Amino acid sequence: MRVFVTGATGRIGLPLVEALRAQGHDVLGLARSDVGEAALCERGAAPIRGDLNDAEALRRGAEGAEWVFHLAGGVRGPGRVTPDVLNRQGTEAMLAACRGVPELRAFVLASSGAVYGDRSNLWVEEDFEPSPNTRYGRSKADAEALVRQATAEGALPGVIARLAAVYGPGFPFAMAEPIAEGRCWLPGEGRNHVPTVHVTDCVNGLIRLAEAGQPGEAYHIADRSQPTLGAFFEAVAARVGGTPPRFWSTYVPSYVQLALARQVERAASRLGLRPRLTPDALKLWTASVRLRTERLDKELGFEWAWPDHQEGIAASFPTSA
Ligand SMILES: NC(=O)c1ccc[n+]([C@@H]2O[C@H](COP(=O)([O-])OP(=O)(O)OC[C@H]3O[C@@H](n4cnc5c(N)ncnc54)[C@H](OP(=O)(O)O)[C@@H]3O)[C@@H](O)[C@H]2O)c1
Incomplete structure (x- = not known):
């Protein structure tokens, strides 16, 4: 089967490409650089050089894809590449390239649990x-709305994947290195729930959605266990050694954190850099919500490789011993 992947050179994209190749698919991946092209070739995929502003490259990728x-997207790009530019406008460009492709059987959007905002530990369904x-979160919700609209118009069969925070070897979210080195500080107090998912389950879940997801529907892809952030990182520390994160909010009032983050984002934006500390980043780390995964389980018969974060963490990181 011919498959086109944008964001193919990213942390989720590369293992997705590997999994698709292992299933025998012909994979085309969007690549913005020589390094990205090389990474795709190494994995047996064909690179298509271009970005989300390159309608011709997107059209070539989409042509004949099933x-x-x-x-392609993310929390923020460099400089003036805001979440709206990256996620809403980027999705609009992709939909334009994919509309009316006769072979297309599934268009899977990587959205995020961030669409729910802060729900005070509530378990939410799709x-x-x-x-x-x-x-x-707003830019992902807007991208979802565009996909639903295109699906309702019969232009393509869009399926929405609301991903939890992804961890695994090489994923910064797990903070394995800073924890092992005893230098990990995070906003909040660690009592909130941030849903997580191991990269293997994330990739397999995305493929399952392409195989069997209902057009126009959204699905959570998350671990079945959803501990507090503090408990998640204690499990990482128990595995890699070091010190679990200490939390700023005990020491720095949240209005000071937000003011500082606004200044950092403004300065980085002017310099064309990608800021790490932003008001969005603070809110994402401190929001609390839990994602029910019954739909993936019961409707699509999904089998988790690592349903529990403890097992997923053990599979991801070598022991400190
Ligand atoms: N990781 C998570 O925890 C998580 C959770 C929820 C949702 N998601 C969503 O899942 C998707 C993939 O996440 P990820 O963690 O794999 O992100 P990532 O490692 O940052 O990779 C982002 C990918 O998008 C590409 N990209 C960025 N801007 C682009 C543009 N303007 N044109 C074309 N390509 C562009 C990047 O290309 P380069 O390699 O050239 O930079 C890279 O391939 C994103 O949409 C993200 O919002 C991720």
Whole structure:
């Protein structure tokens, strides 16, 4: 089967490409650099050089594709590449390239649990109304709406993957290195729930959605266990050694954190850099919500490789011993 992947050179994209190749698919991946092209060739995929502003490259990728995975995006780009530019406008460009491709059987959008905003530890199902509290969450909710609209118009079969925070070897979210070195500080107090998912389950879940997801529907892809952030990182520390994260909010009032983050984002944006500390980043680390995964389990018969974060963490990181 011919498959086109945007964001193919990213942390989720590369293992997705590997999994698709292992299933025998012909994979085309969007690449913005020589390094990205080389990474795709190494994995047996064909690179298509271009970015989300390059309509011709997107059209070439989409032509004849039976599955499309739209992963290109993120919390923020460098300079003036806001979440809206990256996620809403990027998805609009991809939809334009994929509309009316006769072979297309599934267009899978990588969205995020951030569409729910802060729900005070509530367990949410996929039919809960999005209420994002970040620009990132808003841009993903807007991208989802575009995919639903294109699906309702019969232009393509869009399926929405609401991903939890992904961890695994090489994923910065797990903070394995800073924890091992005893230098990990995070906003909040660690009592909130941030849903997580191991990269293997994330990739297999995306493929399952392409195989069997209902057009126009959203699905959570998350671990079955959803501990507090503090408990998640204690499990990482128990595995890699070092010190679990200490939390700033005990020492720095949140209005000071937000003011500082606004200044950092403004300065980085002017310099064309990608800021790490932003108001969105603070809110994403401190929001609390839990994602029900019954739909993936019961409707699509998904089998988790690592349903529990403890097992996923053990599989991801070598022991300190
Ligand atoms: N990782 C998570 O925890 C998580 C959670 C929820 C949702 N998601 C979503 O899942 C998707 C993939 O995440 P990830 O963690 O794999 O991100 P990542 O490692 O940052 O990779 C982002 C990918 O998008 C590409 N990209 C960025 N801007 C682009 C543009 N303007 N044109 C074309 N390509 C562009 C990057 O290309 P280069 O390699 O050239 O930079 C890279 O391939 C994103 O949409 C993200 O919002 C991720």
